[in-house]
Amino acid sequence: MTQPIRVTIWNEFRHEKTKPVVAELYPEGIHGAIAAGIAADGLTIRTATLDEPEHGLTQDVLDATDVLLWWGHMSHHEVSDAVVDRVQRRVLDGMGLVVLHSGHHAKVFRRLMGTSCDLAWREADAGERERLWVVDPGHPIAEGIGACIELPATEMYGEPFDIPEPEALVFISWFQGGEVFRSGCCYRRGRGRIFYFRPGHETFPIYYDEQVLRVIANAVRWTAPAHGEGARPSVINRRTPLEPGAPAQTRDQ
Amino acid sequence: MTQPIRVTIWNEFRHEKTKPVVAELYPEGIHGAIAAGIAADGLTIRTATLDEPEHGLTQDVLDATDVLLWWGHMSHHEVSDAVVDRVQRRVLDGMGLVVLHSGHHAKVFRRLMGTSCDLAWREADAGERERLWVVDPGHPIAEGIGACIELPATEMYGEPFDIPEPEALVFISWFQGGEVFRSGCCYRRGRGRIFYFRPGHETFPIYYDEQVLRVIANAVRWTAPAHGEGARPSVINRRTPLEPGAPAQTRDQ
Amino acid sequence: MTQPIRVTIWNEFRHEKTKPVVAELYPEGIHGAIAAGIAADGLTIRTATLDEPEHGLTQDVLDATDVLLWWGHMSHHEVSDAVVDRVQRRVLDGMGLVVLHSGHHAKVFRRLMGTSCDLAWREADAGERERLWVVDPGHPIAEGIGACIELPATEMYGEPFDIPEPEALVFISWFQGGEVFRSGCCYRRGRGRIFYFRPGHETFPIYYDEQVLRVIANAVRWTAPAHGEGARPSVINRRTPLEPGAPAQTRDQ
């Protein structure tokens, strides 16, 4: 009865083509692994990648997308500003956006945050232990997750993370090396909902972890537009006042 | 003992040159009127305008600015992206920003908000009555203001105003024609504080109103950087963990 | 398939018994009018009132309630602290709470807000015009509502309204007499969601207005708990650390 949520998973899809170890880990690409991992009734999933025309994100594709997932890392600068503009407008118009891991530096995320989205990081060869603590257990994005998610081997992201204060902070990460990080951050911009989720990597098998996939699937449902009614962001020249007797605008300005 | 706050008032300064009625109202420009109106011990004020080289906002000027005020209206698109980038970086680095009236559509404000900053509006020839209600009486920006500021003749701005949820909402406007508007909105981005303040116009004498000037002066003090110590937004590769025994990064990535 | 939301509508139910004009307007009580007005598939509705034993809010009733609506006015002080404690705990445990109109001064709302919830007000005999502007059109609570809700005759509530900054502000009211008010305010406390909605009155027929009822119905759905999994607010003595080698607690403290 309810319409399915139309999901587009965007992946830079470069590491997989140039590094054998990545290709072996993610033979269908990171986008393919996530698509398989969150597949469920109620979701219609497609993918798009950097090297497709218009990065696979034509206006038609975006218009038919309820939630966009974003994974990028080495080629953020190659994403065209026209596509960034288009994605931003669709988010303000209601499309959900889930930004994953190194997507913190994606043009579109920085555009929507207004900040540098810089952070501290460390990548040990064999990774280090991370624990994502749930700080908001009743949040829809934490459904099905226990006290924390433990990942045995990850890249470290540390504070300060240059983002606006999250409207809801769902996860905070603990790292073996001594750092912490705001790992699950909720925002609203225009009519759209945005979730940043830290876990992910091209050589650690993060996107096969059941709990990470559960969070991503929850985030898709949370960022999906609640409804399509009411005003869209737009300039409205309301020349006639609502109150009787109040002065009207009589000329173009 | 305390250092003075170094204020730069930026004005598009076009209406004053092309419309006699504006030139008559603001013979020194809107920037000049505000500079005179907020002049006080503890503030060092300079001005800058669109038609100066680099719009008067060179790196040197910005580096020597604690708080930037912004008034623009008809020529937002003429502000160069390079200057917008520069202003954004300085805000993230700690510079305060006070955006006035039609500056809601300034590139730099939209950049920092991540939204369209669209709104509804109406401009009756003789204006209409507005009341800015103080909803947060203890806020530093409301100091010296009573229950509300009444302005006899203004342009109307109405909701929906496409901005992120303000971190503190200080004023809400009531309009004679039947609308409301979030007129005083506080944000933090990076290390910088931002205040949007609705009142202002090129043909109504808003910037001679004592209460409006008081709010602007308060906002200058509230957005001034608290201190200059600690981390700046930047990418930090912390290869060596803080915890003994935790794995280190051994290679460039 | 989805479980219905179990709603309990609480009404002080005193005006209806003592004032003929109220009894005539709300022959089934304000609770009865709201129950009839929001009735729909997917909602199981019961009511409770002040003069029932334990005000009708026994532990069993609250345990079987997903969303509690609250209307009170003249007898807030008669609500027992034991029931207030019980309602607060259930909200922190996940129950939604929708507080209506004069419920702003209910003990349970002030308990959850931590503030006085004081406001300004005026009640003209024939009421005055109010317009509730939607400031967040994409919010689930605004579904089905246009640019604003116009009510021809209402009691005025004005700022300053002593509440914590809302996490999402959905409606702002404009009043004929010149005031504004934050009329639709969202909060999260513990696992519970709270919505304060201003419209309502015992002698104006507010709870027969289709748009007001639509907002209340939307708010019921928005405040309903997303899920029941994960941690409840509680004190946890985790004597054994998660990290190998870290010191454990060995004694009761």
Add this chain to the structure above:
Amino acid sequence: MTQPIRVTIWNEFRHEKTKPVVAELYPEGIHGAIAAGIAADGLTIRTATLDEPEHGLTQDVLDATDVLLWWGHMSHHEVSDAVVDRVQRRVLDGMGLVVLHSGHHAKVFRRLMGTSCDLAWREADAGERERLWVVDPGHPIAEGIGACIELPATEMYGEPFDIPEPEALVFISWFQGGEVFRSGCCYRRGRGRIFYFRPGHETFPIYYDEQVLRVIANAVRWTAPAHGEGARPSVINRRTPLEPGAPAQTRDQ
């Protein structure tokens, strides 16, 4: 020229009387150690303790207090509700409140938060290592603090911490045992500012740490009232509308 900030440091002051190890560590009481540690020009400091009449917090004392610090642990339940009411009213009226460590369970903090303020904890005999990371380096409370504060031996506090979403989160703690905690949380309630700061203990020498004392001193300055003008929380019956022609209230209600 500027008036000094009038600080009252409240301490339960029981551990010091009953446990020799605490008496030895804090011979002047925890309140005495903090008073000595933050003493500076611009601060006038007094102390108050649980066993004084009215817990040392008479109306006169509170009226002459700009910022109240609160340390309690074993005897929260002995604080009288009348004093809790009085402190809450003064905070809503503008007094700053800095709540330390185990004060998270103080009646007055739970009153102002509206939540249980429950958390997880572990107290190893010799403590464990903690690092408080600065997540908001430009915040006034972080002035003079580097990337993090490292404490060699502390009690662990862990998530979930049942508090409302902080309006600004300044510190997040990392613990040796594997947990994280929101350690520096800013709120506004009424006209008052509130800061919760985690560090502290009766047997670890936390309140002799220079950086912890620096944060407390910064917090005193940040929570001090900005000004005393404008509306106080109160019920205002504005019978006469501001707009000409709008209906007035003619009767008591």
